[in-house]
Amino acid sequence: MIEKRKHIVEFRDLFFGSGESDALVLDCGKKLRSVNIRYETYGELNTSGTNAILVLHALTGDAHVSGWHTEADRKPGWWNDMIGPGKPIDTNRYYVVCSNVIGGCSGSTGPRSVNPDTGKLYNMDFPVITIADMVRAQHRLMQHLGIKCWLSIIGGSMGGMQALEWATSFPELMESVIPIATTPRLSPQSIAFDWVGREAILTDNNWKNGNYQDNIPENGLATARMLAHITYLSDESMRQKFGRNLQESESYSFDFKRDFAVESYLQYQGQRFVERFDANSYLYISRAMDYFDISAKAGGDLARAFKQVSCPFLVISFSSDWLFPTTQSIDLVKALLKNRIDVSFCEIESSYGHDAFLLEIDVLGKMISDFLRNRLEAVNGR
Amino acid sequence: MIEKRKHIVEFRDLFFGSGESDALVLDCGKKLRSVNIRYETYGELNTSGTNAILVLHALTGDAHVSGWHTEADRKPGWWNDMIGPGKPIDTNRYYVVCSNVIGGCSGSTGPRSVNPDTGKLYNMDFPVITIADMVRAQHRLMQHLGIKCWLSIIGGSMGGMQALEWATSFPELMESVIPIATTPRLSPQSIAFDWVGREAILTDNNWKNGNYQDNIPENGLATARMLAHITYLSDESMRQKFGRNLQESESYSFDFKRDFAVESYLQYQGQRFVERFDANSYLYISRAMDYFDISAKAGGDLARAFKQVSCPFLVISFSSDWLFPTTQSIDLVKALLKNRIDVSFCEIESSYGHDAFLLEIDVLGKMISDFLRNRLEAVNGR
Numbered sequence: 001m002i003e004k005r006k007h008i009v010e011f012r013d014l015f016f017g018s019g020e021s022d023a024l025v026l027d028c029g030k031k032l033r034s035v036n037i038r039y040e041t042y043g044e045l046n047t048s049g050t051n052a053i054l055v056l057h058a059l060t061g062d063a064h065v066s067g068w069h070t071e072a073d074r075k076p077g078w079w080n081d082m083i084g085p086g087k088p089i090d091t092n093r094y095y096v097v098c099s100n101v102i103g104g105c106s107g108s109t110g111p112r113s114v115n116p117d118t119g120k121l122y123n124m125d126f127p128v129i130t131i132a133d134m135v136r137a138q139h140r141l142m143q144h145l146g147i148k149c150w151l152s153i154i155g156g157s158m159g160g161m162q163a164l165e166w167a168t169s170f171p172e173l174m175e176s177v178i179p180i181a182t183t184p185r186l187s188p189q190s191i192a193f194d195w196v197g198r199e200a201i202l203t204d205n206n207w208k209n210g211n212y213q214d215n216i217p218e219n220g221l222a223t224a225r226m227l228a229h230i231t232y233l234s235d236e237s238m239r240q241k242f243g244r245n246l247q248e249s250e251s252y253s254f255d256f257k258r259d260f261a262v263e264s265y266l267q268y269q270g271q272r273f274v275e276r277f278d279a280n281s282y283l284y285i286s287r288a289m290d291y292f293d294i295s296a297k298a299g300g301d302l303a304r305a306f307k308q309v310s311c312p313f314l315v316i317s318f319s320s321d322w323l324f325p326t327t328q329s330i331d332l333v334k335a336l337l338k339n340r341i342d343v344s345f346c347e348i349e350s351s352y353g354h355d356a357f358l359l360e361i362d363v364l365g366k367m368i369s370d371f372l373r374n375r376l377e378a379v380n381g382r
Numbered sequence: 383m384i385e386k387r388k389h390i391v392e393f394r395d396l397f398f399g400s401g402e403s404d405a406l407v408l409d410c411g412k413k414l415r416s417v418n419i420r421y422e423t424y425g426e427l428n429t430s431g432t433n434a435i436l437v438l439h440a441l442t443g444d445a446h447v448s449g450w451h452t453e454a455d456r457k458p459g460w461w462n463d464m465i466g467p468g469k470p471i472d473t474n475r476y477y478v479v480c481s482n483v484i485g486g487c488s489g490s491t492g493p494r495s496v497n498p499d500t501g502k503l504y505n506m507d508f509p510v511i512t513i514a515d516m517v518r519a520q521h522r523l524m525q526h527l528g529i530k531c532w533l534s535i536i537g538g539s540m541g542g543m544q545a546l547e548w549a550t551s552f553p554e555l556m557e558s559v560i561p562i563a564t565t566p567r568l569s570p571q572s573i574a575f576d577w578v579g580r581e582a583i584l585t586d587n588n589w590k591n592g593n594y595q596d597n598i599p600e601n602g603l604a605t606a607r608m609l610a611h612i613t614y615l616s617d618e619s620m621r622q623k624f625g626r627n628l629q630e631s632e633s634y635s636f637d638f639k640r641d642f643a644v645e646s647y648l649q650y651q652g653q654r655f656v657e658r659f660d661a662n663s664y665l666y667i668s669r670a671m672d673y674f675d676i677s678a679k680a681g682g683d684l685a686r687a688f689k690q691v692s693c694p695f696l697v698i699s700f701s702s703d704w705l706f707p708t709t710q711s712i713d714l715v716k717a718l719l720k721n722r723i724d725v726s727f728c729e730i731e732s733s734y735g736h737d738a739f740l741l742e743i744d745v746l747g748k749m750i751s752d753f754l755r756n757r758l759e760a761v762n763g764r
Contacts, residue, residue, distance in 0.1 A: 128636035203601035219585035
């Protein structure tokens with residue numbers, strides 16, 4: 001979609017926790033003081049306060065979900081095709097909020113923030129956080145913005161984990177939940193991939209126990225990203241996109257440089273990533289995902305974890321997503337149905353793999369748009 | 383199976399190529415001189431020479447496929463349950479040959495061998511080799527052993543690639559081929575995983591452009607191995623074996639050490655691997671796999687690649703193998719059938735993933751044993 005003009009947005013910051021009583025209590029038992037939450041809002045909260053939507057980002061996302069910060073920006077927010085005036089999540093109709101998770105590196109407090117106790121960067125002194133900790137910080141933001149109840153909470157991948165955490169931690173604060181391409185608990189295979197990615201960072205000589213300065217552990221971080229990137233695509237999409245095509249010449253180079261188009265693509269992805277993301281944040285956020293198991297709060301009983309939940313769900317998975325495959329969404333759906341929750345579920349046919357939640361906007365947008373419209377009518381009609 | 387006594391075997395070496403005319407001509411155009419092939423044989427070649435079987439190993443395998451080298455050995459050869467007296471490939475009946483591939487690090491000439499031109503280790507001056515180069519070296523061994531025709535050529539994973547290369551390069555030198563858990567060409571997804579694994583090695587500070595001495599690039603090699611290991615298991619087998627079980631304590635440690643059983647397992651696998659395998663060999667052999675596309679010799683036409691082939695095939699895949707999934711074996715089977723080749727194909731139901739070819743010995747062994755018996759009877763009955 002070509003935009004007639006760039007929709008300029010700005011970010012804001014919420015600062016809290018300068019005092020002990022106001023600090024954020026974390027799952028690990030520690031308290032996080034002097035917390036900043038970077039966030040953006042789009043549209044206007046209506047007078048009845050019924051049109052607020054919380055959007056939650058994935059591992060390497062940020063608060064900038066839509067629009068451009070300046071006319072000079074090359075790229076818009078990460079879900080710009082989905083959110084904005086006249087888009088599926090229409091900001092002429094809804095008030096959309098998105099914030100950077102704590103632990104992140106895009107404005108919210110994370111391992112590269114200053115530790116108020118020492119005046120130095122936290123680095124590995126930053127406490128290990130969980131998805132629930134991220135959600136607690138977002139709850140502070142909700143209170144700050146004066147939102148009484150979310151019309152919907154929407155997230156893909158790790159964003160979907162946060163959405164499930166919201167539903168079970170604050171079941172009375174939302175009218176609906178839309179978990180997309182996500183899982184109720186990280187599988188051992190995903191934990192294993194995370195472990196290998198972190199090993200690449202932790203064994204990079206530049207990492208220096210997290211206390212890197214100018215020489216960042218870019219090799220380790222790029223390797224972690226390239227590995228993760230393979231899990232975001234599907235075998236099928238890689239065949240379609242790259243096949244066994246060679247990048248530059250017509251025959252093998254007989255060396256270890258990039259021969260294949262897929263190698264060149266991965267290298268590019270790795271290089272771009274280290275320019276925008278922090279290695280320590282990658283450690284912390286991936287660890288939060290490892291620890292995510294929504295059933296743990298009910299002793300491993302997934303259905304019982306949702307027993308306080310009553311609002312409708314729209315659960316969406318993608319056929320070629322092998323990172324968080326449809327079977328994991330079905331586990332979630334079954335658990336919701338056991339609680340007699342009103343669940344709509346759709347597996348969208350797509351070859352894009354896990355990344356489909358960022359790419360299949362046409363069909364995904366229509367589905368979400370219709371669902372939100374129905375929810376808003378139901379809520380306003382009460 | 384508990385062995386009554388350890389079956390002691392010994393390895394041998396074939397040395398060739400000390401002169402220019404005798405050197406091994408490689409696909410890259412270079413010649414490999416002073417080549418050693420480490421090999422083992424089991425059983426006796428019968429007087430008619432009809433019972434010889436070539437077994438080909440996978441990426442990190444070696445010539446030691448069966449038995450023990452000494453009574454003190456803790457572990458037998460890598461396919462000991464399959465090959466030996468009274469086993470599915472019965473060495474009372476067959477003469478079995480297995481050799482370490484060139485490029486390897488278990489006795490055959492590879493990057494850590496001495497370059498006859500310089501008197502120093504090759505390291506990255508070792509030429510980039512291909513699966514076809516490995517097979518050319520094995521052909522020298524065949525001539526040396528006085529074998530006129532193989533009763534069968536059998537290999538799993540990269541061993542299966544070599545088997546396909548044998549079939550198309552020397553179609554008159556075998557009575558049958560058994561490619562197991564393999565592919566006619568490496569997929570872009572597999573190329574991508576190989577790339578990331580090599581990146582971990584190449585960016586290890588100890589690697590030093592391949593010229594490491596005592597301080598080997600063990601972090602990079604372990605990371606590469608851990609990554610590869612995930613692709614050898616299945617999502618299902620990881621759930622069954624590890625689930626989200628914690629290794630030592632009953633709750634999360636809130637740090638980056640190994641919390642989960644699957645992390646502990648991977649770490650163990652990585653550590654054991656660096657004790658037995660060489661980093662430069664890993665680079666060279668994985669590159670050989672990347673370059674493998676049996677259709678390339680027929681301009682990309684997989685069926686035409688097998689047009690000189692006439693002997694029967696037994697093609698076997700495993701249901702949960704996502705590295706070389708059944709669809710890739712089916713591509714192979716279709717190409718063989720187009721050439722009116724006698725093909726038996728079986729997808730074995732297994733949750734073990736790619737590693738199933740090393741683990742599902744009962745069903746795999748029965749299948750191979752029956753097939754070989756029929757082949758031997760057919761050949762001897764002529």
